[in-house]
Amino acid sequence: MNAGIFKPLKFRSFRSLFGAQIFSDLGNWLDLITLQVIVAYHWGLDEMAIAAVIIALGLPWVIIGPFASVFVDRLPKKQMMVICLFLRILFVGGLFFAPNLYVLLIFVFLKGTVAGIYDPARQSMIRFTIPDDHLPEAVTLSQLSSNTMKIMGPALGGGIIALFGAKSPFLFEAVGFFIAILLLLTLPNMDEQETNAKNKSKNKNRDNGHFWKELLDGIKHISYTPLLKSSVILSSVAFFIIFLYDGLFVFIAQNLGFTEGNFGLLISALGLGSVSGSLLMGNWTHWKRKPLHLMSSAFLFSGSLIITIGLGSIGIVNLPQFGWVIGAFFLGFMSSGESAPYGFVLQSETPKHMMGRVSAVATSLQTFSMLIAPAAGSLLAKWIGVSIVLIGAGGATCLLGTIVLIFIARNDVQEKHFQA
Incomplete structure (x- = not known):
């Protein structure tokens, strides 16, 4: 990663927006481990309960995100983001005091809904805080925060649980959202009058068909761009494949001998590996010529690691806990070889004016996959056991990488693309 990616931070408005994003992104993922620990360890519930939590987390991103990406440009973004953060603090409080799974699921869904509205507003707000010639760096830096917090949030949550107790990450999360509000309040009042005037003139001729046309434009762009x-x-x-076993990982950890106290160590190793891999991807950029090659190769390596962990959970492979922590580190390391190329392709293959819609549609497709996978994984776990599900997921990951390679x-897809 060269220093150019940090150039947008010299603009005060973008620094405020980016700082708020870091705390917001962290809040999206900080309580992921907390929810699993409460459900599995404290309430003693089974795989179906974990699957229900993961579905409630992801469903708003499927049903809210793509539609919000069209509407958000017509609303005052700074005020919308501040209101969303206040609501998220309230909903995190609901999670802290939730007495049972049903109440917990309601607040998980509400928190995800507000996050699904906040994120398209943040994406759109970038254009009001940065000159156009710095936009590519700003968007890349923003995506780096999002991807990094997906890694660091659960890892940090596991560490906080080990130090302060199962529900303590909720308190840290609420404080983080409050800091994000303070950062957003330092944003100057953006001069959106010209933009709003243009929108109003367009709105006179705007109807439901126009809304659907804007939404479909994002879908068509993905469909008509081969590499994307x-x-x-x-x-x-x-x-x-990942979320087929992700909700079962806490049970795999139990089979490997990890307790509630050191389960966070395993998750932290995953996070540390992912951050290390991201730093390598940023400094070694030759993979940008062949991003799909790197993604598929990473699938082969990570699939092999997943199979090994699955074999360990049924006693075929025996390692000390430190060995499994090292394995989790390399599994996280390989995940960067999957996410970094995808982020590069999404940015490089999408026009700036369509970034919100295209990214929202892509995220919706990914989240839909994440939603149906936990239910399938929990059903398979009841049928054949969590260890066999993990081994099967690892085999599928290896097969996916092989097919793509x-x-x-x-077809020589990428070489033709980059030579054109």
């Missing part, structure tokens, strides 16, 4: 379409499909399938070798 391949990356979105590949990442969506990968997300399905064969496909791109035969």
